[in-house]
Amino acid sequence: MRWILFILIYILVDIYAFQAVRTLTKSPWVLWFYFLISIVVLAGLFYELSFAGSGKMMQPPKIYFFGIFLAVFVPKLIIILFMFAEDIGRFFVGIFMKVAGSDETPFMASRRKFVSTLALGIAALPFASLIYGMIHGKYNYKVLKYAIAFDDLPEAFDGYKITQLSDIHSGSFDNREKVEYAVNLANEQQSDMIVFTGDLVNDKADELLAWKDLFATLKAKDGVFSVLGNHDYGDYVQWESNAAKAKNLERLKDIQKEMGWRLLLNENSIIKKDDQRLAVLGVENWGLNGFKQAGDLNKACEGISDTDFKIVLSHDPSHWQAQIKEDPRNFHLTLSGHTHGMQFGIEIPGIIKWSPIKYRYEHWAGIYEAKGRYINVNRGFGFLGYPGRVGIWPEITVIQLKRKQRTV
Known part of the structure; x- marks a missing residue:
């Protein structure tokens, strides 16, 4: 019917x-x-x-x-x-x-x-x-590079490079050669740190098994950090029991650990360099419009000083809009994904950037700034639903942190 x-x-x-x-x-x-x-x-x-x-x-x-x-x-x-x-x-x-x-x-x-x-x-x-x-479009990977300057970036981290991947959706892949090319492309950026901002699978942890060895080759001097996205919880599958659903999530966490990734579950990790600190905070998925709100920013801040330079990994950019950008604790840079840029749109740098997803998400692709605080919304590494991309290509983001030159 x-x-x-x-x-x-x-x-x-x-x-x-x-x-x-x-x-x-x-x-x-x-x-x-x-x-x-x-x-x-x-x-x-x-x-x-x-x-x-x-x-x-x-x-x-x-x-x-x-x-x-x-x-x-x-x-x-x-x-x-x-x-x-x-x-x-x-x-x-x-x-x-x-x-x-x-x-x-x-x-x-x-x-x-x-x-x-x-x-x-x-x-x-x-x-x-x-x-x-x-x-062709779904594997038409692009490396997008940005440099962002901050007044209070510790000197030891001037020039620090971060490679961001998001929305891998490993259950959708069907071409190992193309995905391997993209993983190698990410490693070739030789960033100090690699971060992954959620949606490693479509629904089930087993989707990752065929790709586990490949994503385990992602390496950076200060490690690979990750957070969970809305699809990683298995909420869109009819499970035989709640126990089976919980077991699936634990399996996904274990696989990330086996790959050498550091999964941040409302927690943080401190990167030290010349006695100076950079804090990486990872929150679980937090979204509006019916999406899971498991993220706890306060918990992720435990042990963090107000003076620390802070990078937040949060899958859904609506979290930045709703909570992060106005927070008095000054979260300098937020890295998100989730939107995929709807996998469809028109982008000509400096001329036009449009996708239907802009009518749902104010921040849907690229760098945005508000009061000296920044967010990058990655367009996604994989694809979901429609098995392709038109105009909005799969993305590997490289962000270089710069310290603003102070005038005397």
């Missing part, structure tokens, strides 16, 4: 979009091919969501059926916008002609081939983009 409404909407959109194809050609082969693709895509998606089991809701091949569905369905939505606009025009022209007393033309004029051609041409752009995103 839950699929009836969805199927009806799909069929109505399909039939309406079909009008553009029928306007351009009467070939039965083309028309039957159109409906064959529609039926196959709908049947495949319905099967994967209804009968293929819920244990791998966000893993291949299920996510690829979803990706193909988007590549077919989204262009049809664009087509019907043109068809609907044309129909409104045809309707009012028909009324005008009737009022004018013209009986020589039918009430609704024939569709114009120009409009259908334009609709299909524009719809081809998202179709090609979504296919490209699944084939």
Whole structure:
């Protein structure tokens, strides 16, 4: 029953979009091919969501059926916008002609081939983009480098480099060679510290087993630090018991320890250099809009001095907006992820940075500043749901801390 409404909407959109194809050609082969693709895509998606089991809701091949569905369905939505606009025009022209007393033309004029051609041409752009995103975009890794200057950065840490990864979502990967390339790329940055800001898996700790040895090769002089993201808790799986869910989380924690990562669970670690300190605080997931709020900033601050230079690892950037940036304890730099940049958008440095996710998250990609406090929102290393990326590429962030030069 839950699929009836969805199927009806799909069929109505399909039939309406079909009008553009029928306007351009009467070939039965083309028309039957159109409906064959529609039926196959709908049947495949319905099967994967209804009968293929819920244990791998966000893993291949299920996510690829979803990706193909988007590549077919989204262009049809664009087509019907043109068809609907044309129909409104045809309707009012028909009324005008009737009022004018013209009986020589039918009430609704024939569709114009120009409009259908334009609709299909524009719809081809998202179709090609979504296919490209699944084939190439999801592994199109980019290294983004920033330098941020602070008045009170300890001199010993001037030039200190941090590599940030986020949202690995290991359960979605299907190409070891590409992921290995990205891990090597992260190591090549030769940063003093590597941090991971949550969502190591989609749902289950076992997703990480095939990639454990690879991510264990991430190395930095001062270590690899990590925190949990909303997906790491297993909240989106129907477990047979609460004990099984808790065991899964403990297993994920153990695997990170086996990889040599230091998982910070509402706690901190002090990095010392020439008797000066840099504090790394890791909080558990804290988010708005129904996301888990397990993060405890006060607990993570235990043993930290107000004068310490503080870097906070917190998966969800809404935590910075709601609590961190206005806190009188002065958290200098927060590193987050979570948004993925929606894996879709347009970015041309210095010209435009846009994604639909901006209408939900004020801070969704890159560096933001408020009152001398900074946050970097990493666009994510992996992918989830749609098995690709378009315009918002997978990211390895390198941040260099600089001490502002004081004028005499």
